Amino acid sequence: MTAMTEREAATAMARRKLGPSLRGWFQDWLPRLVLAPSFLLVLVFVYGFNLWTLFLSFTSSKAFPTTNLVGFTNYVRLWNWTFETDPPSNWYTALVNMGLFGGLYIFFCLFLGLLLAILLDQKIRGEGILRPIYLYPLALSFIVTGTAWKLFLDPRIGLENALHEWGWTSFHFDWVVDPQMMIYCVAIAGIWQSSGFVMAMFLAGLRGVDGEILKAAQIDGASTYQTYRRIVIPIIRPVFFSALIVLAHMAIKSYDLVLSVTGKNPGGAAELPSTFMYSYTFTRNQMAVGSASAVIMLMTIAAIMVPYIYSETREQSR
Amino acid sequence: MKFRAFLISTALTAVTISYGTLGHAADIKEVQMLHWWTSGGEAAALDVIKQAVAKQGYAWKDVPVAGGGGGAAMTTLKANVAAGNPPTASQILGYYALEYAEQGSLADISSLADKDGWDKVVPVALQKFAKTNGKWGAVPINIHSVNWIWLNKAVMEKIGGTEPKNFDEFVALLDKAKKGGVIPLALGGQPWQEATMFDSIVASTGGTEFYKKAFVDLDEGALKSDTMKKAFDNLAKLRDYVDPNYTGRDWNLATAMVIKGDALVQVMGDWAKGEFAAAHKEAGKDYLCYRFPGTDGSVFYNSDMFAFFKVPADRQAAQLALAQVTMNPDVQSAFNVIKGSVPARTDVSDAAFDICGKKGIADVKTANAKGTFFGSLAQNYAQPPAIATAYYDVVTKFMHGGIKTSDIAVTELVKAINAAK
Incomplete structure (x- = not known):
């Protein structure tokens, strides 16, 4: 009996000795093992292909990739196109439209999102119903949103026609069929789709604000406007940052929305850098130029994001 | 080149996942057909060919890849061909057919073409896309015209x-x-x-x-x-x-x-x-x-064509059967009456067509001759x-x-x- 217990005690001790080290080994390595495949995939499919695109932009690739280096020729072409306004080059149109669409889309999504979130945060009745209604557009794909808005804004069958039938015959709204104005319609559709989502982000931020602070502000006699302007909005500043990142990349990558709202780019007036990149790379046999435009898009995003991320992280670590 | 192979294999993986069953059940008595005719009228027209193939004793394996212009279908096709697993036939447009022919992926069905005398009945300009170096690798099913x-x-x-x-x-x-x-x-x-x-x-x-x-x-x-x-x-x-x-x-x-x-x-x-x-x-x-x-x-x-790919010997009979059915004058007539286009051979009777179809058929004949x-x-x-x-x-x-x-x-x-x- 005693021998048995001794042996048991010995194994138990051994197990205790082995246990923590094995567990420790697992604890060290398991996260790395689990993350390794996705890390590898990201490394190859994101950064690897970024580099590959960068390389292609210095080649003379047309329909298929080649390794024949031509220096900055493709960038020079894009640079020349940037100033070719009559007739407008596709690249010039794409840049102008990106500025208009991106600027309006980001500004109004942030503005409307914040406004809706603040209004919903007033402890109103029926919030549970209102919130999903505002969020719902996000469940649609851009191509559905785009098609619906195209039909809705079409003067012959949509809004204008309906108002004419109801008697308001002087009403006139034909932006969606005017090549000069159609990019604004794309922005309207995009804002409708995304501002509910931004609202949800802001709402989460607002709920995170400590009620004590608000009460203190109230006691100090701050008006509602002052409370939001001076206290709440500065506190939820990180939400602006997240929303900006989400919106900026959605604006730059939007492709299906512009094609579906405008009806396949009539007059070449609805070009965006993304549509430019796709058509030059895959249908126009100018892969090198398409790659150069992709690199410029990447650098543009980096130019906005890197300083912002840098300043934000520095502030946090301080 | 390496990049292309890589891209294609990536696309292939995606495609194998979504169309996993395509091609694995290699069967002598089966026609696999990749196409993008998914809308009502188009599907009804394709049904004509389906029925005709069934009469020859071949099962029809539909491989539809939706998307009006056929872009998605062409991507799927590229991946399947690159993997050495092509369908029996695929709907295709002119320049894509040429691409595959130049690459040597298309089968040679010239024996059937010679026997049935396609050279004489298919408009010469269309043969440029169906025939490469004198070998038939694709057949036209219809002719649309824009003017x-x-x-x-x-x-x-x-x-x-x-x-x-x-x-x-x-x-x-x-x-x-x-x-x-x-x-x-x-x-x-x-x-x-x-x-x-x-x-x-x-x-x-x-x-x-x-x-x-x-x-x-x-x-x-x-x-x-x-x-x-x-x-x-x-x-x-x-x-x-x-x-x-x-x-x-x-x-x-x-x-x-x-x-x-x-x-x-x-x-x-x-x-x-x-x-x-x-x-x-x-x-x-x-x-x-x-x-x-x-x-x-x-x-x-412009024209819709069926391209025939190099397939293993036990699937070639099915391929030839489909080619023969497609070029059959009665099938061409029935198909094009529904599709709204004109037969791709000039010797098809116009009896079943409406006056626009009749004019279209006559015009193709004279235009080809002139x-x-x-x-x-x-x-x-x-x-x-x-x-x-x-x-x-x-x-x-x-x-x-x-x-x-x-x-x-x-x-x-x-x-x-x-x-x-």
């Missing part, structure tokens, strides 16, 4: 119009419609539609020989010529007859305007007939079809897609005011085409 105008008969009678025989008469007819208070020209202001209409305008303005020189041979002198400038000016003339809301409109909505009598005429390929048929309208009674004024006797076509049968540039049958896209660009910018004069337009056209070569 048609479609008119609402009631409106035509109301304004007292007659068939226009040249461009000036066409403009006069549009004027009449304008005075009569209907929209003269139903147009969808999308690049491909404008370019499709411009194909006809170029042929009407400069004649078929000029069309060939400019768009088939890409002769720079012709592209820059005064005739081409005049064609652009003629396009500008037609712009005066569209309604203000035409920008971005889909082609079938424009057809609907003619069907409803809101507009007099649409310039569109004969796939527009499908819309009339779907609205239960009858050719000659409810609507009229004429060749685009000034292009009668010429046909500017050498006035050419591919449509806008529909990717005169030049590869890259050049067609460059062409769209110039036409649509001119149409919507981005390019202001026809002088600039021809310069831009030459520039764009050279860049796309």
Whole structure:
């Protein structure tokens, strides 16, 4: 009996000795093992292909990739196109439209999102119903949103026609069929789709604000406007940052929305850098130029994001 | 090259996941058919072939990849072929068929072609896409042509119009419609539609020989010529007859305007007939079809083809059976009556077709004999897609005011085409 217990005690001790080290080994390595495949995939499919695109932009690739280096020729072409306004080059149109669409889309999504979130945060009745209604557009794909808005804004069958039938015959709204104005319609559709989502982000931020602070502000006699302007909005500043990142990349990558709202780019007036990149790379046999435009898009995003991320992280670590 | 192989294998993985079953059940008595004919009318037309294949004792394995233009289907096909696992046959468009043929992926079905004498009955211009180095690797199932105008008969009678025989008469007819208070020209202001209409305008303005020189041979002198400038000016003339809301409109909505009598005429390929048929309208009674004024006797076509890939020996019988069925005159007739197009062989009886179909069949026959049968540039049958896209660009910018004069337009056209070569 005693021998048995001794042996048991010995194994138990051994197990205790082995246990923590094995567990420790697992604890060290398991996260790395689990993350390794996705890390590898990201490394190859994101950064690897970024580099590959960068390389292609210095080649003379047309329909298929080649390794024949031509220096900055493709960038020079894009640079020349940037100033070719009559007739407008596709690249010039794409840049102008990106500025208009991106600027309006980001500004109004942030503005409307914040406004809706603040209004919903007033402890109103029926919030549970209102919130999903505002969020719902996000469940649609851009191509559905785009098609619906195209039909809705079409003067012959949509809004204008309906108002004419109801008697308001002087009403006139034909932006969606005017090549000069159609990019604004794309922005309207995009804002409708995304501002509910931004609202949800802001709402989460607002709920995170400590009620004590608000009460203190109230006691100090701050008006509602002052409370939001001076206290709440500065506190939820990180939400602006997240929303900006989400919106900026959605604006730059939007492709299906512009094609579906405008009806396949009539007059070449609805070009965006993304549509430019796709058509030059895959249908126009100018892969090198398409790659150069992709690199410029990447650098543009980096130019906005890197300083912002840098300043934000520095502030946090301080 | 490595990158391409890599890309293709990536695409392949995705495709194997979604179409995992394709090709694994290699069976002698089975025809696998990759296609993008998923809409009602198209599927009904394909059913004709399905039934005929079944009669030969072969099971039909449908591999539909939706998406109107066939872009998704072409990607799927590329992945399957690259993996050495091609379908028995695939729906395909001209330049893609050539690509596969040059790459050596297509089967040689010349024995059947010689036996059935396809060389004599398929229009010569179409054989360029079906045949490479004298070997048949694909078969055409239909011929669409773009130089048609479609008119609402009631409106035509109301304004007292007659068939226009040249461009000036066409403009006069549009004027009449304008005075009569209907929209003269139903147009969808999308690049491909404008370019499709411009194909006809170029042929009407400069004649078929000029069309060939400019768009088939890409002769720079012709592209820059005064005739081409005049064609652009003629396009500008037609712009005066569209309604203000035409920008971005889909082609079938424009057809609907003619069907409803809101507009007099649409310039569109004969796939527009499908819309009339779907609205239960009858050719000659409810609507009229004429060749685009000034292009009668010429046909500017595009065509749907079936490409046959190199497959293992035990699947070749099925392949030949499908090829034979596809080229069978009765099948071609039945298929094209439903599809709204014209048979791809010139010896098919026109008995089953309506008057527009009958005219289409007769036109293909004469155009083929006279050498006035050419591919449509806008529909990717005169030049590869890259050049067609460059062409769209110039036409649509001119149409919507981005390019202001026809002088600039021809310069831009030459520039764009050279860049796309």
